[in-house]
Amino acid sequence: MKFNNGNWTMIKAINEKNNYLHRALFFICLVCIHFQLKAQKGNEQQMNVFIDALMKKMTLDEKVGQLNQYASNWSTGPISPGGNIIQEIKEGRVGSLLNVKGVDKTRALQEVAMQSRLKIPLLFALDVVHGYKTTFPIPLAEAASWDLNAIKQSARIAAIETAASGIHWTFAPMVDISRDPRWGRVMEGAGEDPYLGSLIAKARIKGFQGNGLGSLDAVMACAKHFAAYGAAIGGRDYNSVDMSEHTLWEIYLPPFKAAVDAGVATMMNSFNDLNGIPATGSAYLQRDILKGKWKFKGFVVSDWGSIGEMVEHGYAVDKSDAAQKAILAGNDMDMESRSYTANLAQLVKEGKVPIAMIDDAVKRILTKKYEMGLFDDPFRYCNEQREKDAINNPQHRIIARDVAQKSIVLLKNQNNLLPLSKSTKTIAVIGPLAKSKEDMLGFWNVPWQDNSDVVTLYEGIEKKVSNSTKLLYAAGVDPNDTTKSGFAEAVNAALQSDVVIVSVGEKRSMSGEAKSRSNIHLPGVQEDLIKALYATGKPIIVIINAGRPLIFDWTANNVPAIIYTWWLGSEAGNAIANVLFGDYNPSGKLPMTFPRTEGQIPIHYDYFNTGRPAPENTKVVNFRSGYIDLPKTPKYAFGYGLSYTTFKYEGLKLSDSMMTKGKNIEVYFTLTNTGKVAGEEVAQLYIRDKVASLVRPVKELKGFEKVYLNPGESKVIHFKIDRDKLSFYNQKLEWKAEPGTFMVMIGAASDNIQLQSSFKLID
Numbered sequence: 151m152k153f154n155n156g157n158w159t160m161i162k163a164i165n166e167k168n169n170y171l172h173r174a175l176f177f178i179c180l181v182c183i184h185f186q187l188k189a190q191k192g193n194e195q196q197m198n199v200f201i202d203a204l205m206k207k208m209t210l211d212e213k214v215g216q217l218n219q220y221a222s223n224w225s226t227g228p229i230s231p232g233g234n235i236i237q238e239i240k241e242g243r244v245g246s247l248l249n250v251k252g253v254d255k256t257r258a259l260q261e262v263a264m265q266s267r268l269k270i271p272l273l274f275a276l277d278v279v280h281g282y283k284t285t286f287p288i289p290l291a292e293a294a295s296w297d298l299n300a301i302k303q304s305a306r307i308a309a310i311e312t313a314a315s316g317i318h319w320t321f322a323p324m325v326d327i328s329r330d331p332r333w334g335r336v337m338e339g340a341g342e343d344p345y346l347g348s349l350i351a352k353a354r355i356k357g358f359q360g361n362g363l364g365s366l367d368a369v370m371a372c373a374k375h376f377a378a379y380g381a382a383i384g385g386r387d388y389n390s391v392d393m394s395e396h397t398l399w400e401i402y403l404p405p406f407k408a409a410v411d412a413g414v415a416t417m418m419n420s421f422n423d424l425n426g427i428p429a430t431g432s433a434y435l436q437r438d439i440l441k442g443k444w445k446f447k448g449f450v451v452s453d454w455g456s457i458g459e460m461v462e463h464g465y466a467v468d469k470s471d472a473a474q475k476a477i478l479a480g481n482d483m484d485m486e487s488r489s490y491t492a493n494l495a496q497l498v499k500e501g502k503v504p505i506a507m508i509d510d511a512v513k514r515i516l517t518k519k520y521e522m523g524l525f526d527d528p529f530r531y532c533n534e535q536r537e538k539d540a541i542n543n544p545q546h547r548i549i550a551r552d553v554a555q556k557s558i559v560l561l562k563n564q565n566n567l568l569p570l571s572k573s574t575k576t577i578a579v580i581g582p583l584a585k586s587k588e589d590m591l592g593f594w595n596v597p598w599q600d601n602s603d604v605v606t607l608y609e610g611i612e613k614k615v616s617n618s619t620k621l622l623y624a625a626g627v628d629p630n631d632t633t634k635s636g637f638a639e640a641v642n643a644a645l646q647s648d649v650v651i652v653s654v655g656e657k658r659s660m661s662g663e664a665k666s667r668s669n670i671h672l673p674g675v676q677e678d679l680i681k682a683l684y685a686t687g688k689p690i691i692v693i694i695n696a697g698r699p700l701i702f703d704w705t706a707n708n709v710p711a712i713i714y715t716w717w718l719g720s721e722a723g724n725a726i727a728n729v730l731f732g733d734y735n736p737s738g739k740l741p742m743t744f745p746r747t748e749g750q751i752p753i754h755y756d757y758f759n760t761g762r763p764a765p766e767n768t769k770v771v772n773f774r775s776g777y778i779d780l781p782k783t784p785k786y787a788f789g790y791g792l793s794y795t796t797f798k799y800e801g802l803k804l805s806d807s808m809m810t811k812g813k814n815i816e817v818y819f820t821l822t823n824t825g826k827v828a829g830e831e832v833a834q835l836y837i838r839d840k841v842a843s844l845v846r847p848v849k850e851l852k853g854f855e856k857v858y859l860n861p862g863e864s865k866v867i868h869f870k871i872d873r874d875k876l877s878f879y880n881q882k883l884e885w886k887a888e889p890g891t892f893m894v895m896i897g898a899a900s901d902n903i904q905l906q907s908s909f910k911l912i913d
């Protein structure tokens with residue numbers, strides 16, 4: 151349907167009718183909510199009576215025990231030596247364990263906890279960041295799908311498998327905004343944008359927590375790392391963060407706030423100091439904002455050893471001082487620093503820590519154990535048959551493939567080289583990652599002895615092509631290496647082929663925690679390999695697997711087709727093959743800006759204009775804000791991604807030219823698939839506040855819709871702009887919209903605005 155004045159009136163009429171229906175529905179919902187709340191209140195009262203009674207029986211040591219979390223012998227950080235964990239569990243001096251996996255192990259340890267005086271069950275935690283047995287794409291890849299349902303579904307499946315394996319709690323989602331691709335942990339989050347990041351945070355939490363804590367297939371989520379960890383100076387992991395209050399509130403805190411609003415069970419604080427105060431010891435972050443202003447009812451766990459690390463920071467004299475600072479600041483549970491278990495009881499006895507603070511932390515933790523149903527049955531997540539069924543469910547692989555293909559971003563497709571014909575005679579599959587299983591999984595996958603079920607790119611292609619297609623293979627190079635001795639074999643394979651597919655990028659160990667890189671070009675001599683293959687004159691498709699935006703300018707400028715696949719998980723090979731051969735039309739859009747070179751970092755789309763904006767896409771001349779050696783624009787912008795079809799944007803209409811009190815602006819336009827194949831487009835809404843009491847970004851994402859259209863099909867797309875979308879934190883840190891002109895921009899990417907209009911906000 152095209153958009154014109156006739157159907158404009160029709161839309162208005164439909165809207166009015168819908169309003170009436172909505173009001174009726176709203177009333178019915180209110181009645182339901184009333185009864186639900188009453189029942190909940192009853193349950194809550196029961197729970198409080200139980201927990202209060204239990205706490206009356208607890209000794210101070212047992213209370214401190216609940217705040218203590220140890221890792222098993224599989225470590226994701228530096229283990230503090232000493233202690234007999236089994237004995238401590240028996241003595242009621244451990245509240246939770248991390249890195250224990252599987253029903254047999256969690257059952258055995260829970261049995262030990264049942265030997266303790268008060269039989270308080272343990273909480274088992276694990277970093278289930280992108281899938282448990284079925285590995286999904288890394289979170290940054292999933293963010294590229296801009297598909298909130300798919301992202302929620304991925305977390306749901308992860309939760310089903312995790313909960314069935316005796317684990318109650320995942321240390322995910324990471325909701326840190328990240329604008330510096332040198333930081334290895336960008337792979338774990340949703341990228342650079344607070345609006346997209348907040349929606350994704352919510353989707354993941356809803357996915358993990360399913361129908362609520364206590365459902366057998368739900369795990370507690372943990373929003374991390376609170377706060378501003380993503381802004382580590384120089385992109386160096388664990389580094390300091392120096393940031394204005396304004397940036398903190400506007401860019402870095404919103405996904406955490408969204409997580410709290412979505413009912414996240416727990417939060418993890420972070421390693422970094424923020425403006426000189428380690429986040430773990432920050433009362434401002436944890437007490438004032440999180441537990442105070444946002445009324446967070448769950449509990450806060452430290453990051454691994456981060457309480458003890460306040461000594462290294464130079465913020466605490468010793469671990470006792472660190473324990474005191476952390477608990478006073480609102481950190482409830484100590485992960486692996488052993489500062490609480492060694493010192494908290496003494497600190498209470500000396501009057502340095504009020505018992506009320508310990509009680510509050512204990513109560514928060516016991517509440518979660520209660521909500522998980524562990525006091526009813528500590529072994530309710532320990533069912534071998536359920537575990538087996540869940541981790542071998544073939545349906546999960548189908549969903550993983552679907553999410554994986556949605557996460558792929560087509561960066562370049564000159565002369566429609568892609569998709570390839572399945573009956574191409576000879577295809578050379580080259581590159582160090584083409585036959586790699588482990589590297590498809592990416593960092594933070596849950597380790598398994600046997601990864602043989604991961605589908606490699608080579609296997610995916612092999613299954614896809616016709617019987618008569620011949621595949622040639624050569625690794626050509628090792629990403630960790632600079633030797634070119636494998637080039638000749640690779641070039642030879644290319645020369646014998648009709649088309650060359652090159653799989654390059656980062657190995658699994660090249661992005662992730664403690665994997666910051668100062669040089670984010672394609673590692674090793676991989677780009678030289680691409681050059682050598684290009685010199686054969688054969689058509690080349692480059693597939694880049696990586697945990698972060700990489701720099702590959704020569705490839706981008708010369709090679710005809712480039713697909714960015716990130717790390718896609720168990721179904722990587724099948725998903726990429728679907729895209730290569732046209733069984734799936736790529737629809738991903740970049741959730742992070744790709745710089746031209748490291749010197750542009752940090753780089754993001756929502757920058758300020760400055761008083762001397764340089765023209766786009768040229769080197770700067772005449773005293774303007776840019777670089778004299780390259781344009782200020784990125785290589786690939788936030789929101790960018792191609793499809794095998796084309797889309798036309800037309801007929802932008804705003805419901806009014808003025809936004810008055812209590813009114814919204816409704817935005818409509820028509821999107822048409824003008825190509826020959828069906829496809830999905832992520833239509834994006836950006837706004838710009840032209841003049842305000844603080845400088846506002848040149849663009850801010852405020853809406854998007856992923857739309858599926860058949861060839862020739864059109865759809866009217868609607869966005870609503872309310873006051874909230876125009877608001878920002880002013881100098882007094884009040885969230886307010888200021889009257890004035892707002893630009894409305896609709897586009898296919900942040901640097902590809904197709905339609906534009908404006909309206910005035912009247913106070």
Ligand code: NOJ
Nearest residue numbers: 226227277321374453454
């Ligand atoms: C340290 C990481 O920063 C955090 O994200 C993770 O959850 C813990 N280690 C536990 O593995």
